[in-house]
Amino acid sequence: MGLTSQAAASTFADETRTNASLTKFLHGLPGVDQVGADERAAMLSTRSIKTSAKAEGIDLAISMIDLTTLEGMDTAGKIKTLCAKAQRPDPFDPTTPSVAAVCVYGDKVAQAKSYLTGTSIQVAAVATAFPSGRASRAVKLLDTSDAVAQGADEIDMVIDRGAFLEGRYLDVFEEIQEVKVACKSAHLKVIFETGELRTYDNVRRASWLAMIAGADFIKTSTGKVAPAATLPVTLVMLQAIRDFHNAGQRKIGMKPAGGIRTTKDALRYLVLVKETLGDAWLTPDLFRLGASSVLNDLLMQRKKLQTGAYSGPDYVTVD
Amino acid sequence: MSFEYAPAPESTSIVKLKPTYGLFINGVFVDGEKNFSTINPATEAHLAHIAEASEADVDRAVRAARVAFGSWSKMRGSDRAKYLYRIARIIQERSRELAVLESMNNGKPIRESRDVDLPLVAAHFFHYAGWADKLDYAGLGENPQPLGVAGQIIPWNFPLLMLAWKIAPALAAGNTVVLKPAETTPLTALLFAEICQQADLPAGVVNIVTGAGETGRALVNHPDINKVAFTGSTEVGRYIAQAVAGTNKKVTLELGGKAANIVFDDAAIDQAIEGIVNGIFFNQGHVCCAGSRLLVQESIAETVLGLLYERMKNLRVGDPMDKNTDVGAINSAAQLAKIRELSDAGEAEGADRWSAPCTLPEKGFWFPPTVFTNVSQVHRIAREEVFGPVLSVLTFRTPDEAVEKANNSPYGLSAGIWTEKGSRILEMSSRLRAGVIWANTFNKFDATSPFGGYKESGYGREGGRQGLEPYLKAASK
Numbered sequence: 001m002g003l004t005s006q007a008a009a010s011t012f013a014d015e016t017r018t019n020a021s022l023t024k025f026l027h028g029l030p031g032v033d034q035v036g037a038d039e040r041a042a043m044l045s046t047r048s049i050k051t052s053a054k055a056e057g058i059d060l061a062i063s064m065i066d067l068t069t070l071e072g073m074d075t076a077g078k079i080k081t082l083c084a085k086a087q088r089p090d091p092f093d094p095t096t097p098s099v100a101a102v103c104v105y106g107d108k109v110a111q112a113k114s115y116l117t118g119t120s121i122q123v124a125a126v127a128t129a130f131p132s133g134r135a136s137r138a139v140k141l142l143d144t145s146d147a148v149a150q151g152a153d154e155i156d157m158v159i160d161r162g163a164f165l166e167g168r169y170l171d172v173f174e175e176i177q178e179v180k181v182a183c184k185s186a187h188l189k190v191i192f193e194t195g196e197l198r199t200y201d202n203v204r205r206a207s208w209l210a211m212i213a214g215a216d217f218i219k220t221s222t223g224k225v226a227p228a229a230t231l232p233v234t235l236v237m238l239q240a241i242r243d244f245h246n247a248g249q250r251k252i253g254m255k256p257a258g259g260i261r262t263t264k265d266a267l268r269y270l271v272l273v274k275e276t277l278g279d280a281w282l283t284p285d286l287f288r289l290g291a292s293s294v295l296n297d298l299l300m301q302r303k304k305l306q307t308g309a310y311s312g313p314d315y316v317t318v319d
Numbered sequence: 320m321s322f323e324y325a326p327a328p329e330s331t332s333i334v335k336l337k338p339t340y341g342l343f344i345n346g347v348f349v350d351g352e353k354n355f356s357t358i359n360p361a362t363e364a365h366l367a368h369i370a371e372a373s374e375a376d377v378d379r380a381v382r383a384a385r386v387a388f389g390s391w392s393k394m395r396g397s398d399r400a401k402y403l404y405r406i407a408r409i410i411q412e413r414s415r416e417l418a419v420l421e422s423m424n425n426g427k428p429i430r431e432s433r434d435v436d437l438p439l440v441a442a443h444f445f446h447y448a449g450w451a452d453k454l455d456y457a458g459l460g461e462n463p464q465p466l467g468v469a470g471q472i473i474p475w476n477f478p479l480l481m482l483a484w485k486i487a488p489a490l491a492a493g494n495t496v497v498l499k500p501a502e503t504t505p506l507t508a509l510l511f512a513e514i515c516q517q518a519d520l521p522a523g524v525v526n527i528v529t530g531a532g533e534t535g536r537a538l539v540n541h542p543d544i545n546k547v548a549f550t551g552s553t554e555v556g557r558y559i560a561q562a563v564a565g566t567n568k569k570v571t572l573e574l575g576g577k578a579a580n581i582v583f584d585d586a587a588i589d590q591a592i593e594g595i596v597n598g599i600f601f602n603q604g605h606v607c608c609a610g611s612r613l614l615v616q617e618s619i620a621e622t623v624l625g626l627l628y629e630r631m632k633n634l635r636v637g638d639p640m641d642k643n644t645d646v647g648a649i650n651s652a653a654q655l656a657k658i659r660e661l662s663d664a665g666e667a668e669g670a671d672r673w674s675a676p677c678t679l680p681e682k683g684f685w686f687p688p689t690v691f692t693n694v695s696q697v698h699r700i701a702r703e704e705v706f707g708p709v710l711s712v713l714t715f716r717t718p719d720e721a722v723e724k725a726n727n728s729p730y731g732l733s734a735g736i737w738t739e740k741g742s743r744i745l746e747m748s749s750r751l752r753a754g755v756i757w758a759n760t761f762n763k764f765d766a767t768s769p770f771g772g773y774k775e776s777g778y779g780r781e782g783g784r785q786g787l788e789p790y791l792k793a794a795s796k
Binding site for chain 2: 030031032033035036037039040046047048049050051052053054056057059060063236239246270274275279282283
């Protein structure tokens with residue numbers, strides 16, 4: 001466990017002593033009014049991002065992408081093209097930033113690492129019986145350490161939603177802590193699968209639970225369950241990150257994942273971050289977009305801004 | 320890598336202003352004897368010359384309305400509805416033009432005129448169009464009758480929306496109207512007059528007389544009007560009540576407010592912060608039902624204020640035509656002077672002033688979003704209506720104290736309650752003396768919902784079925 005997350009855990013030692021004390025703490029957090037949260041997110045999505053703001057936003061968004069493939073049919077060839085794309089998203093324009101990371105299943109980590117040697121692009125692995133999380137703790141921890149041993153820089157774990165919904169918060173908490181230890185120096189992203197937690201109150205509780213357990217990032221979804229990331233869910237999580245930081249704790253990163261398909265979608269997330277957490281969070285160190293198809297739309301919009309003409313999908317690579 | 324919003328100006332080219340606008344009487348524009356200039360409060364640039372209606376002009380307008388009343392009131396309700404539906408649809412079709420013009424003349428952000436004002440304007444016409452042939456269900460028994468000619472005077476804070484609140488129910492009920500828009504914001508009402516022409520509304524059903532206080536006085540005192548509907552200051556409202564006393568004129572008054580926005584310690588804090596911001600900074604605080612008094616429970620006051628200040632730093636103050644502007648220009652030099660005077664009084668009386676850091680444009684009328692803390696009930700800023708982006712913060716310890724403080728005001732237009740406890744919402748709302756009470760939201764308007772005040776905030780209701788009553792009388796037996 002890193003020093004900083006250890007500090008967080010000790011600050012909340014009383015709260016996390018028993019399931020009862022943790023329940024009391026999480027249920028004591030201020031509620032979230034769904035109508036109001038939806039309205040705020042809808043209002044922020046009316047921000048008009050044009051010209052220079054759009055150009056900045058597109059490059060920023062590209063640099064924040066966790067370019068993802070999580071399919072049973074993933075092959076070495078697929079991983080190779082994905083890694084090539086991650087480094088040079090637009091082969092015709094070297095000024096295009098590379099993405100932040102590629103995100104793969106654990107058994108593809110070594111391949112991804114080998115294709116990305118000498119780059120700053122991180123390799124993230126999903127672990128802990130992703131996407132359902134339905135396996136024993138021992139298997140989840142092994143899954144994690146295996147990916148780390150293969151060289152994963154980041155681990156995207158899923159929480160046990162069943163335990164969370166049963167009110168066994170301490171089990172979820174301890175599991176995150178143990179996975180964090182298994183991560184060693186790898187960064188830990190904790191996925192809530194907010195489409196299964198459903199209420200914004202649950203989303204806020206899960207956010208605090210993960211942050212005090214040692215998460216470096218909190219993440220909305222696996223991308224395998226609908227609804228995946230939404231703007232209001234992300235807003236609620238960003239507000240939890242803000243409150244955690246205001247309480248004197250670390251800066252936690254945020255990763256919405258799934259359902260982000262267009263440049264407009266991506267820019268709306270950046271607006272949300274800017275107006276909730278401020279510019280300090282507008283860096284790949286603290287904000288990621290879990291997506292794959294959005295990259296090509298960002299590239300097409302980028303070219304359109306530069307040339308004034310929309311080139312179309314035949315001018316970006318299909319991977 | 321940075322991410323700063325670039326200017327995103329809404330084009331004003333859709334608005335084709337005439338150099339001079341006459342009075343809209345009996346379906347046509349006629350010149351006035353004198354003109355005054357109307358400006359853009361964000362730039363102080365001249366926009367157009369506007370005719371100032373004299374007593375004789377008002378008389379001509381009332382006569383035209385009286386003649387039109389004969390056929391309009393006898394027209395089948397379903398036929399009157401056709402005109403109102405047509406107007407509603409034209410408003411929707413021309414909504415961008417109307418929104419741009421509203422922001423140009425009023426100073427409100429285009430985001431608000433586009434997303435709030437215009438959709439509500441159309442909704443009011445649609446709603447009352449639907450009532451025109453169902454007046455038997457308005458609550459006054461079968462076959463209720465229109466009153467006659469309505470004299471309507473509206474304020475500058477929501478120029479077109481207040482016009483809709485006044486004209487739509489009046490026309491649906493079979494009345495004809497003479498409407499005076501505010502002196503500083505006549506332009507959308509004049510564009511509405513063009514829409515009446517476009518909709519082939521019979522001549523004289525809607526008449527629009529522009530001008531200032533004298534024009535309004537002539538209208539209120541005209542012997543041949545049957546109804547006065549006024550939205551504006553309590554001071555003018557008092558004058559109107561006196562002027563019509565002893566006459567047969569029916570009156571509705573929608574006046575000032577000093578609403579309490581009450582935040583309990585179990586509130587959904589982030590949404591309460593948005594509600595506080597929306598309550599007082601929406602439309603620059605030029606809202607009669609603005610949540611200008613924040614009553615926050617002492618145990619969470621510090622947290623709430625900390626989050627509020629952080630949130631206010633993100634408010635984008637400036638060019639109303641920029642699509643990303645949150646707070647626009649103060650409507651007039653006179654209003655700015657009043658806001659400054661009351662704010663200075665707040666400081667002089669010992670309250671602490673904090674304003675959001677923002678760079679205000681040099682030209683035009685501007686006031687930064689401002690919060691006063693350490694406010695006591697005796698301070699002027701806790702009692703008088705500022706009608707600007709100025710929030711007074713008071714604290715309370717118990718629900719009883721919250722009720723007592725909230726009700727301790729000569730006004731009673733609106734109130735807000737923020738709590739996750741449903742029973743508390745019900746209990747509080749039955750004890751608050753205010754016409755509109757919002758729970759876990761603020762400044763929400765709907766054409767189907769009645770709006771109006773208690774005490775010095777006025778009488779009568781606008782909107783919904785209740786909004787028809789002021790324009791109808793029961794059939795004589």
